[in-house]
Amino acid sequence: MSSIPARFSMDSFGPERLAKVLDLLLDAICIVDVDGRFLGISGAGERIFGYPVGEMLGRPMIDFVHPADRPRTLAAVDAIVAGHPQPHFENRYVRKNGSVVHIMWSARWSAEEGVRVAVARDVTERRRSEAMRAALYAMSDAAQSADNLASLFDRTQGVLRELLDASGFGVALHDKASDSIAFSHWSDPHAPMPAPGPLSSGSASADVMAGTGPACWSHAGLTGPAGSGWTGLPLSTARGVIGFMVVRGMQGASDVALDELELLRFVALQLAAAMERKQRDAWLEHVAGHDALTDLPNRSLLHEHLVKAAARARRDGSRVSLLFVDLDRFKQVNDVLGHAAGDALLQEVARRLRACVREADIVGRLGGDEFVVLLTGLHASDDALAVAEKIRLALGRPCDLAGTSVAVTPSIGIAHSPEIGADWDDLLRRADAAMYGAKQCGGDAHRVAPGPQSAG
Known part of the structure; x- marks a missing residue:
């Protein structure tokens, strides 16, 4: 078998011709002395490092390395000089214009020449x-x-x-x-x-x-x-x-x-x-989870709040009270002043209810003129009665609706847990029944729902 003849011999290349060929490479060939100074950089160095080659020769390599990468770069240099080539080491250099270039190095130490020889590839895009x-x-x-x-x-x-x-x-x-x-x-x-x-x-x-x-x-x-x-x-x-x-x-x-x-x-x-x-x-x-008119929690969210409040009450031995609030003669406001005035009244009721309770308590709207107040962390049933009376007085104050002074009173039913239990439906049903009893007696009053034993 005949061999393919060599088209040229490396021996025929002089230093200048070899340098011109190396300058055509897309990667830069760098030679660094034992003190870490650049001795030689091929033509691609200016494109990669962003400096004219003449400005880099004789200067310490580490001066051009990104400050955050200098410690590990020096550690890699020590490894290379100790005879451990680094074929895939990456670090960042800072170009003359302040931009950052990511470089992958393939480097080894030549003990005979006392220099470090490395090839630098720009991997910034990658x-x-x-x-x-x-x-x-x-x-x-x-x-x-x-x-x-x-x-x-x-x-x-x-x-x-x-x-x-x-x-x-x-x-x-x-x-x-x-x-x-x-x-x-x-x-x-x-x-x-x-x-x-x-x-x-x-x-x-x-x-x-x-x-x-x-x-x-x-x-x-x-x-x-x-x-x-x-x-x-x-x-x-x-x-x-x-x-x-x-x-x-x-x-x-x-x-x-x-x-x-x-x-x-x-x-x-x-x-x-x-x-x-x-x-x-x-x-x-x-x-x-909220009512569109008053932005108060609706029935679904109120249920979630009660479940959480009941669980806390069981842990700390406190009480939960549910107040069912219904406005007396609210239909007359709608009939006489119109639904816009009725909506404005409901929004004012929501504001006054929130002002009557603590931040930890919950005020919600079931629909129409029916509101619920959930009092948590109580230690005596009288605490709920005091809040109910505060609500009765607050809602009974007149309010201005489109130039007309209107006063409505509330009927309030109160159900306590644990006397009645912690079930949402039971508490709501008992509080509703107590509210209805207060309304039958003329309204503008609050009534407490009896417990299971006294109810029969």
Whole structure:
């Protein structure tokens, strides 16, 4: 078998000709001396490192490495010099324009020449694609697993810390009614949370919200070694910009690198979409459990509250009382003044009922002019009687309905647990019967439902 003749011999290549061929490579060949200084860089070095080769020769290699990657880069150098080649080592370099390049190295030590020989390949695009994919998965997981917005913000901060080594993170929301900005989440060891304030024209917050100019954000109260290196990005949804997120630069750097902005914009879009879904889900859940007219809990949600309250009462030995409130002669208001006035009256009744009870107590509407008040954590039945009397007096005060002074009185039935039990239907039925008894006696009164033994 005849062999294929060689078309040329390496021996025929002189140093200049060989250098020209090596300069055609897409990867850069680098030679570094024992002190870590560049002795030689092939032509691709300028494209990869972002410096003219002449500006890098003679300078320490470590000067060009991203500050966060320097410790592990020096550790890899020690391993190479000790005779352990590194065929797939990756780190980041900072280009002359401040952008960051991800480099994969194949390097080994030549003891005979006393130099380190390495090939540098630019893998920035691959790393960016991987980072985008990782951010998509991480933000999708955060949106699915977070129970509320606070949890979502915590998860997003973790994503940014892992992907970008971000040292600070905050989320500010825009209140359209007051045209102001307030931070809902803030995490930074060097700066306090910015105070709420108006969205002043020309401010850093207004610029970020508008998406004009560079995505920078300043915080006057910021102190610490990293300066004011904040990047702000608007949280844009289909309904408009709802606020913005701010990210503080990577550890040891003053700013988030320009090349990371694309990833940050992607995370901001994902966060805004997740926030919109969370808010929509919370709104739907609220609507499903609340009365549309008064925004009070409806029958279904009241049932859930009673089950939880009864369980707490069993644990701590306290009592639960259910007050069934029905307005006397409410139909006359509708007939004389119209349904709009009747609706306004029901909304006023809801406000007065809430004002009569503690924050831990529950006020709900069953429908029509029927309301329920759930008192929890009581230790004596007289406590419920005092609240019922307070409600009777509050609802009996006149209120203005479209220029007409109207006063309606309530009939109130009261059922106690554990005397009657903790079953929702039993308590509601007994309280309803007691309310009906008070109404038959003329109304404007409260009556307590008898327990099972005295009922027969």
